[in-house]
Amino acid sequence: MPVQLLDDKVALTHHSGASSEVYFFGATVTSWKVGGQERLFLSKKAILDGTKGIRGGIPIVFPQFATAKDPNAATAALPQHGTARISRWEWLGTSTDNESEISVRFGLTDSQIPEKLKKAWQKKFKLIFIVTLTMDTLNTSLHVKNEDSDAFDFNVLFHTYFAVPDISKVSIHGLSGLTYIDKVANNPSISDSQDVITIDQEVDRIYPKAPNTGILIDFGGKEKFALTKTNLHDTVVWNPWIAKAEGMSDFGNEEYKKMICVEAGTVATYINLKQGETWEGGQALKII
Numbered sequence: 330m331p332v333q334l335l336d337d338k339v340a341l342t343h344h345s346g347a348s349s350e351v352y353f354f355g356a357t358v359t360s361w362k363v364g365g366q367e368r369l370f371l372s373k374k375a376i377l378d379g380t381k382g383i384r385g386g387i388p389i390v391f392p393q394f395a396t397a398k399d400p401n402a403a404t405a406a407l408p409q410h411g412t413a414r415i416s417r418w419e420w421l422g423t424s425t426d427n428e429s430e431i432s433v434r435f436g437l438t439d440s441q442i443p444e445k446l447k448k449a450w451q452k453k454f455k456l457i458f459i460v461t462l463t464m465d466t467l468n469t470s471l472h473v474k475n476e477d478s479d480a481f482d483f484n485v486l487f488h489t490y491f492a493v494p495d496i497s498k499v500s501i502h503g504l505s506g507l508t509y510i511d512k513v514a515n516n517p518s519i520s521d522s523q524d525v526i527t528i529d530q531e532v533d534r535i536y537p538k539a540p541n542t543g544i545l546i547d548f549g550g551k552e553k554f555a556l557t558k559t560n561l562h563d564t565v566v567w568n569p570w571i572a573k574a575e576g577m578s579d580f581g582n583e584e585y586k587k588m589i590c591v592e593a594g595t596v597a598t599y600i601n602l603k604q605g606e607t608w609e610g611g612q613a614l615k616i617i
């Protein structure tokens with residue numbers, strides 16, 4: 330069965346053998362297998378019962394990245410990374426199921442989010458999340474419709490946790506020469522002079538206006554991940570390293586060695602969406 334509906338998630342299987350799983354909670358993609366190998370990191374301590382955002386896979390950050398810096402922002406009362414990743418989404422069905430791809434859709438409106446979160450950001454919206462699986466790609470895209478009586482601002486991000494065998498062998502290509510906001514060093518802007526990014530300490534960076542194509546994650550094997558984004562301005566790179574890992578209840582102490590987050594989104598600025606309008610954006614992950 331190419332699309333299998335289970336109690337808490339949907340399982341997709343492409344005829345090539347590639348597969349994926351998406352939880353209704355957060356519409357979080359938690360698995361993507363190509364060539365029998367898991368390509369997304371999911372913590373062994375991830376909480377999957379809907380009481381906490383899922384630690385791993387591809388959580389959807391909306392409508393606020395981190396917490397709002399400006400206490401007067403409309404999103405100021407929202408928890409870190411917003412409401413979409415901690416709400417149960419509706420199953421909207423399969424839209425494509427043919428030789429080349431399987432595509433499924435999930436929906437979330439303001440009336441479906443928990444009451445407390447609704448109070449924290451009282452905007453009317455409709456989200457549609459589309460996951461498309463082919464033999465070697467996983468595409469995720471989001472439509473945001475403003476159903477409010479006024480314009481609103483939002484951030485959006487696909488918080489992808491890539492699975493890697495050994496963080497010391499990982500290099501990220503395609504961001505050199507850019508200026509980034511260093512969240513570890515309290516947000517100064519730094520010019521990246523490294524040819525490639527390697528990880529040997531905590532890394533938490535926002536690359537504003539990062540290129541849409543050419544981002545490669547080399548994990549020291551025969552294959553690489555290629556990340557392409559559409560209508561998303563920024564790229565975030567995150568690895569918690571040792572001390573932060575130890576401080577997270579849903580992340581193993583040693584798991585920082587097995588993951589790297591390279592995240593496509595618009596987080597350095599807000600997207601302003603007028604009443605009645607729809608914004609669309611997405612990312613494509615490919616094994617090359």
Ligand code: BG6
Nearest residue numbers: 409410488512533534565567592
């Ligand atoms: C990243 C942020 O996107 O998400 C980090 O840049 C943050 O600052 C990380 O620590 C994880 O966030 P959370 O809320 O899932 O623990």
